[in-house]
Amino acid sequence: MSSQALAHSRQAEEPLFAAHLFPADFGSRSATVEHLARQLAASAVERDRAGGSAQAERELLRGSGLLTLAVPQQYGGQGVAWPEIYRIVRYLAAADSSLAHLFAFQHLQVATIQLFGSPEQQRHWLGRSAQENWFWGNATNGRDVGLHLTQREEHFELNGSKSFCSGALGADALVIGVQRSKKPDDRVFLVLPSQREGLAVNQDWDGFGQRQTDSGTVQFEQVFVDSSELLGPVGPSPRTTLRSCLSQLILTQLYLGNAQGALDAALRYTREQSRPWPASGVAQASDDPFIQQRYGELWLRYRAALPLAEQAAQRLQNAWEKSALTAAERAEVALAISEAKVVAVRAALDITSQIFENMGARATSSRYGFDRFWRNVRVHSLHDPIDYKVRDLGHWLLSGQGPQPSLYS
Structure with missing residues (x-):
């Protein structure tokens, strides 16, 4: 082996960050997290400069097997505790903050279903998420009141838009938050497949940082919502908050x-x-x-x-x-x-x-x-x-x- 190849081999074996300063012990997941962080870091500077959507890197996240960390084991996920999930987010953010943002918001949407979904809804949505390795996006910006939910005869309809919808572009499903009335507490979450007719995800995020978080707007035009897609219970409690x-x-x-x-x-x-x-x-x-x-x-x-x-x-x-x-x-x-x-x-x-x-x-x-x-x-x-x-x-x-x-x- 040449000296250059030997040096490259040693470098590949070393942690991405100085291990004595920034330890990266994630138990059985350590090798996976380290490999993923190294993959993201390899092109982070170039992609930050280019902006846009990092769909290839999102597939690296999907392929890592880490998208199901927060899904409870009874639904086919890994049921990992939040401190470990947060450590992984932090480590990935040191390599690529935008992709770490998407990775973290994945688990936030999973948690939203756990907090607000009925047992049957949790079984359905989280079971599908684990089985099909879904990537979740969101349209939950609570300060954006430009989205309206209207009840029809036996279903609901969404019209309007939501901004700052991190992860929506290329997601398999979305968690959506909408204010149903002027009452501050009358807010409901719902879950929709991202390919639902009338739903359009715009690639219009242009912040000078976090440039690849796919945090653009989502448009809704007469989007059908089945009553089973509204998460319950409705209303805040210490746990849901x-x-x-x-x-x-x-x-x-x-x-x-x-x-x-x-x-x-x-x-x-x-x-x-x-x-x-x-x-x-x-x-x-x-x-x-x-x-x-x-x-x-x-x-x-x-x-x-x-x-x-x-x-x-x-x-x-x-x-x-x-x-x-x-x-x-x-x-x-x-x-x-x-x-x-x-x-x-x-x-x-x-x-x-x-x-x-x-x-x-x-x-x-x-x-x-x-x-x-x-x-x-x-x-x-x-x-x-x-x-x-x-x-x-x-x-x-x-x-x-x-x-x-x-x-x-």
Whole structure:
């Protein structure tokens, strides 16, 4: 074997990210997750530059066997706990934040059916999902009220549109959220096959980050909805409102994944390519004390955020396993997630922007694509204002009252 081939072989055996900094232990799934992350990372920079829909990479997700992680075992899935699912999301986000977003939202739709579907609906939709290895998309944006559900004689009809429909393009089925009246709590979820007549998914997402999340609009024109496709029960309960908690913690993992990817890439670049500043008096950039201090500061930001995300995920899992969740228990979960999300946003924005001070001007070349980490975090961190999370925490500290369940808390 040539020295070049030997080096390539060793590189292929090494973890994608520095294992001593970012351990990737997913048990029996470790090899699968590592292989998938490596496949996504191989073309992430080029695809980020191109934008559009990454249908080939979505098929890599489908082929990985990981789409059924959240489907309960009794319906043919793997029934994996949320902390492990979130760790996988975070690791994939370090490689390709857009595809990790799609992967995470897959499990959010599965969870929606578990939270809102009747036993028969869960058996039907989740059983089909596991058996046919479905990819789920969504049209659930609660702030977009441009979609209307009208009852006909023995069925319902959808007309209008939904925006920010991540994963809808190329999905096998969609979870759709629609406001049935002006009452805030009168919101219903329903499930439709994506090929239903009158349903059109537009490829019109053009954000400067998260560029391949297929988060465009979906149009509905006289779309038939059978009554069995409306998920029940209708109305909120402490358990059903865990959906917002699940969603918020997904965002937290995407922020931390981008922070991990940015740190790992910057450290490698500094060791291998950065040139020392002439006045530093050192032979290698990695020996510059200012660069060392900057990396130390960024590492502390990442390390401070990580355990909060892990603790929040475990609290969510504990709540998920309770058949009778109280409002107070649900509020504790929401507070933990607020803490994790705010700290993760701040850490990720700092890390993804400040790595350039460590790498130098040459690292801004578009061929490296290091800016994609910041762009991804900046776009997704605007999903809902973190100021309101901080306010919720302050209100709790002063009054002892947890946040009221909402679409974002």
